[in-house]
Ligand SMILES: O=C(CO)[C@@H](O)[C@H](O)COP(=O)(O)O
């Protein structure tokens with residue numbers, strides 16, 4: 001593992017909110033400076049979109065390799081791409097702390113998760129809003145992160161889908177019951193208001209794009225998110 005942030009905990013007593021700003025809302029022409037605005041964060045969330053799995057195109061492996069070289073904080077890569085079985089291992093080889101692929105796109109998710117772990121990354125599985133979590137609850141031992149999308153993937157700046165809260169609660173109950181160390185991440189529409197309900201539903205890792213990069217004081221925005229979630233995770 002390359003991540004220096006604390007490992008996720010399944011104990012409510014020790015679980016704490018981790019804030020992962022998404023550079024999807026950053027200025028892509030000034031990425032190094034934009035990374036310097038989020039040094040308070042636990043990880044930087046990097047959204048990879050291929051214009052096939054989602055109707056948007058962002059950046060790819062060469063840019064992530066370069067970000068990895070200059071980033072002061074670990075990389076949390078979110079792959080919104082077809083054929084993750086083929087492409088995801090490259091991001092682990094680049095040194096990403098975690099690599100998350102979509103359940104809907106993976107041909108052999110368990111094999112892929114094992115490969116990512118063998119390359120030194122945490123392995124994450126992401127679920128679109130309409131994808132049930134139940135099939136994954138028997139596979140928690142095979143993954144390190146479960147991402148419950150709280151918007152349809154593809155774009156920043158959308159509203160948080162609070163209809164995802166029951167799914168988060170079911171995932172939290174299963175994670176706690178499994179004994180597996182699996183982080184429960186939410187991504188999409190996270191603000192200092194919506195983070196409260198997400199944390200109370202059991203999420204402990206929070207991706208925030210526009211609510212961090214849209215703020216003049218990004219450090220204060222990160223702190224406000226962490227404070228809003230504090231004591232509510234689990
Ligand atoms: O994966 C995605 C969008 O598909 C996200 O990571 C967005 O970047 C979140 O942006 P906000 O909803 O926080 O603005």
Ligand SMILES: [Fe+2]
Nearest residue numbers: 047078187207
């Ligand atoms: Fe994302």
